[in-house]
Amino acid sequence: MKKITKSSIAFICMLFFISVLFNQGLAQTSQKSNDAAKPIPADVQKAFEKSCIKCHSDHGNFMAESKVNLSKWADYSAEKQASKAKAMCKEVSEGDMPPKKFRKKNPENVPTPEDIKTICDWAQSLQISK
Secondary structure, eight states: OHHHHHHHHHHHHHHHHHHHHHHHHHHHHHHHHHHHOOOOOHHHHHHHHHHTTTTSSTTSOHHHHHHOOGGGGGGSOHHHHHHHHHHHHHHHHTTOSSOHHHHHHOGGGSOOHHHHHHHHHHHHHHOOOO
16 A cells, blocks of 8 residues: 555656646746747838738748748747848848849839838837847
8 A cells, every 4th residue: 555655646746747848938938029029010011011921921932931821920939030031121121122123013012211211110120139
């Protein structure tokens, strides 16, 4: 009887210890997820809808989606969001995005200088100081 009781107590203690560790891991993951989930502001979203969403979303161009998928933005970590936003600013500032073919077919959807400034200001606000 003593052997069963000691084994039971040891087993219960082990389960308790594992559950504490598991719950701490979940709490840390939740905190990281909350830190990473930075929604795109309305003015930036408007510029993206005009010039980017057609290709850079779940139902967009495969190659464009693989670079940045704006439909999954909230799933990116804070570091990845900052990196992607910085790259987007560079691409639109240099006129590399949207591509020339898209610009030619959709001149009304080419980002204006104001759109580019909005995107770049937002990208700068996401940069993580080291």
